[in-house]
Amino acid sequence: MARRAGYDRxxxxxxxxxxxxxxxxxxxxxxxxxxxxxxxPGSIYAAFGSxxxxxxxxxxxxxxxSREQLRQARVAxxxxxxxxxxxxxxxxxxxxxxxxxxxxxxxxxxxxxxDDDTVLRRLxxxxxxxxxxxxxxxxxxxxxxxxxxxxxxPERLACRLQAEIFGLRAYAQxxxxxxxxxxxxxxxxxxxxxxxxx
Amino acid sequence: MARRAGYDRxxxxxxxxxxxxxxxxxxxxxxxxxxxxxxxPGSIYAAFGSxxxxxxxxxxxxxxxSREQLRQARVAxxxxxxxxxxxxxxxxxxxxxxxxxxxxxxxxxxxxxxDDDTVLRRLxxxxxxxxxxxxxxxxxxxxxxxxxxxxxxPERLACRLQAEIFGLRAYAQxxxxxxxxxxxxxxxxxxxxxxxxx
DNA sequence: CGAACACTTGATCGATCACTCAAGAAAGGA
DNA sequence: TCCTTTCTTGAGTGATCGATCAAGTGTTCG
Numbered sequence: 001m002a003r004r005a006g007y008d009r010x011x012x013x014x015x016x017x018x019x020x021x022x023x024x025x026x027x028x029x030x031x032x033x034x035x036x037x038x039x040x041p042g043s044i045y046a047a048f049g050s051x052x053x054x055x056x057x058x059x060x061x062x063x064x065x066s067r068e069q070l071r072q073a074r075v076a077x078x079x080x081x082x083x084x085x086x087x088x089x090x091x092x093x094x095x096x097x098x099x100x101x102x103x104x105x106x107x108x109x110x111x112x113x114x115d116d117d118t119v120l121r122r123l124x125x126x127x128x129x130x131x132x133x134x135x136x137x138x139x140x141x142x143x144x145x146x147x148x149x150x151x152x153x154p155e156r157l158a159c160r161l162q163a164e165i166f167g168l169r170a171y172a173q174x175x176x177x178x179x180x181x182x183x184x185x186x187x188x189x190x191x192x193x194x195x196x197x198x
Numbered sequence: 199m200a201r202r203a204g205y206d207r208x209x210x211x212x213x214x215x216x217x218x219x220x221x222x223x224x225x226x227x228x229x230x231x232x233x234x235x236x237x238x239p240g241s242i243y244a245a246f247g248s249x250x251x252x253x254x255x256x257x258x259x260x261x262x263x264s265r266e267q268l269r270q271a272r273v274a275x276x277x278x279x280x281x282x283x284x285x286x287x288x289x290x291x292x293x294x295x296x297x298x299x300x301x302x303x304x305x306x307x308x309x310x311x312x313d314d315d316t317v318l319r320r321l322x323x324x325x326x327x328x329x330x331x332x333x334x335x336x337x338x339x340x341x342x343x344x345x346x347x348x349x350x351x352p353e354r355l356a357c358r359l360q361a362e363i364f365g366l367r368a369y370a371q372x373x374x375x376x377x378x379x380x381x382x383x384x385x386x387x388x389x390x391x392x393x394x395x396x
Numbered sequence: 397c398g399a400a401c402a403c404t405t406g407a408t409c410g411a412t413c414a415c416t417c418a419a420g421a422a423a424g425g426a
Numbered sequence: 427t428c429c430t431t432t433c434t435t436g437a438g439t440g441a442t443c444g445a446t447c448a449a450g451t452g453t454t455c456g
Contacts, residue, residue, distance in 0.1 A: 002402040003452045024310055026224050030444060040405050041445070047403095051444065101313075107368050108309045111301055112222055115373065125374045159369075159378050160385050167365025170305050171357075175313065176323045180357050187358050191389075200431040201422045228414060238435050239415065245433095249414065 009047070012037050017058035022100035024108050025055050025120065056123055062105045063127040070134055080142035081196055084135070084161065085189035091168060092185020102172035102181070104165070106131075132162045147196045157195070164188050207245070210235050215256035220298035222306050223253050223318065254321055260303045261325040268332055278340035279394055282333070282359065283387040289366060290383020300370035300379070302363070304329075330360045345394045355393070362386050 019036045020028055030041060030051060037044065048054035073090060074083035096102055106124055113121040139154035139161075148154075168188060172181045217234045218226055228239060228249065235242065246252035271288060272281035294300055304322055311319040337352035337359075346352075366386060370379045 002400080002454065003404085005403065006452090023312065027310065027312070029442075031442085042406080042447075043404055045445065103309055110371050111306045111368065112225065112310050114221065114225070115299075121373075125372055128372060129374060156381065156385070159375070159382055163365035163369040163382055164362065165365070166368040167361035167363070170309065170364040170368060171361040173308050174323055174326060175319075176327065177357070183354065184357055184361055187354070200424065201433050203433065204422090227412080229412085240417075240436075241434055243415065 005047075007037075007039065007043075012039065012047070013057055013061060016054055017061050018100040020055055020058050021062065021105045021108075024112055026112055052119060055120065059105065059109065059120070059123055059127065063130065066106075066131060067134060070131075070138075074138060079147055080138045080145060081147050081192055084138050084142075085192045088161075088165065088168070088185050088189040088192065091165065092172075092182045092189075094172075096178060102169060104169040107166050107170060128162070132158050135161050142195075152195070161192070203245075205235075205237065205241075210237065210245070211255055211259060214252055215259050216298040218253055218256050219260065219303045219306075222310055224310055250317060253318065257303065257307065257318070257321055257325065261328065264304075264329060265332060268329075268336075272336060277345055278336045278343060279345050279390055282336050282340075283390045286359075286363065286366070286383050286387045286390065289363065290370075290380040290387075292370075294376060300367060302367040305364050305368060326360070330356050333359050340393075350393070359390070 015036050016033060019032060023032065030044070033044060033051070033054075034040060039047075044054070048057065069090065070087050073087035074080065077083040077086050094102060101108070106128055109120060109124045110128070113124065115121070135158035136154050139148065139152075139157045142148050143152065143154055148157075165188075168181070168184055171177065171184060213234050214231060217230060221230065228242070231242060231249070231252075232238060237245075242252070246255065267288065268285050271285035272278065275281040275284050292300060299306070304326055307318060307322045308326070311322065313319075333356035334352050337346065337350075337355045340346050341350065341352055346355075363386075366379070366382055369375065369382060
């Protein structure tokens with residue numbers, strides 16, 4: 001009984017995510033969303049509650065996909081370090097026209113969110129913490145596999161790697177330096193691999 | 199003849215810069231500026247022309263100070279690599295309450311500015327290019343001083359260093375990871391120093 | 397068919413945005 | 427003293443912000 005929604009929720013969320021990722025939270029207006037989603041304000045609010053809640057959902061999508069990409073890179077490679085290096089290289093190879101923004105959506109959100117505790121700021125930091133924990137798990141696996149010298153700290157390497165990725169992807173936002181990004185990713189990946197022979 | 203301005207222009211610019219650096223361009227409203235500068239809209243527009251022009255001036259101040267800090271770190275150390283390492287360590291030691299934001303104002307602006315050519319986007323990228331060129335000069339000096347092995351590319355190292363600093367300072371914006379920042383800067387600084395013995 | 401229900405529409409809300417400008421206030425020169 | 431010049435003030439501009447809601451439309455079931 002009753003009417004079905006005239007849109008596919010996942011497809012709408014994907015479109016919203018692309019828009020938010022490209023433009024950022026504050027710079028995206030409801031007019032922009034109405035156009036991109038082909039929905040009127042009433043429908044948007046009925047479906048998602050608020051602009052902020054919609055953005056939060058798109059952040060979760062981003063987080064899920066990021067973890068998925070890391071997982072894929074890891075299973076494709078025999079060793080943990082090789083998996084992490086492959087993940088970084090993949091980030092460097094992303095073409096600008098294949099993605100809403102070469103920058104990381106999490107960093108964009110972190111930097112445009114006020115320090116005092118908002119929902120979005122906290123959510124962003126939680127997701128970052130989760131990704132860093134994934135990196136740490138990979139480095140621990142590397143250690144177990146004998147790839148890392150004793151005395152190296154997996155958590156410390158995870159923190160470093162996350163910062164390197166933040167930097168890589170912020171750099172990739174520069175429109176005047178697109179050609180350097182893949183080379184940069186290669187340098188980072190090599191440093192990860194070199195951790196083995198120290 | 200005539201009335202003098204009731205404010206000190208440099209002091210006002212410093213206050214505007216602190217506000218913009220902390221909150222970002224779009225999130226800072228004219229009401230915020232009026233309060234921070236203790237000026238009414240008419241005076242602000244008479245003095246600076248527009249919100250965008252005022253922001254551009256504060257970006258230039260940021261750029262000048264960044265170059266100055268790099269220069270100071272370089273002259274304080276005997277070797278070019280030691281100077282760069284000192285610069286990175288100094289970035290890691292900045293206390294959160296001593297600065298409007300631990301994040302880099304340039305990266306914040308880059309990530310909140312639309313891809314299509316705006317004045318602010320172009321200005322930001324120009325300043326970044328200038329800083330990267332400073333890094334390259336330092337690495338070239340290191341090479342001349344025999345600190346770097348033959349075959350290393352100063353421009354490539356400069357690109358890498360800028361990305362690492364972007365990452366360090368984006369990471370430093372995380373309120374849940376303040377204690378890791380100095381350690382992270384130390385790791386980056388050590389890697390710079392280690393370039394000597396390769 | 398027609399009642400019940402779910403979803404869509406779009407005009408509209410008050411708030412806030414960046415910005416303007418006429419009028420007032422302060423200082424120097426005659 | 428009074429005129430000229432410059433700066434300051436703050437109410438007000440139209441536009442746009444995120445969000446609401448009564449009315450309309452489509453679908454299913456009795």
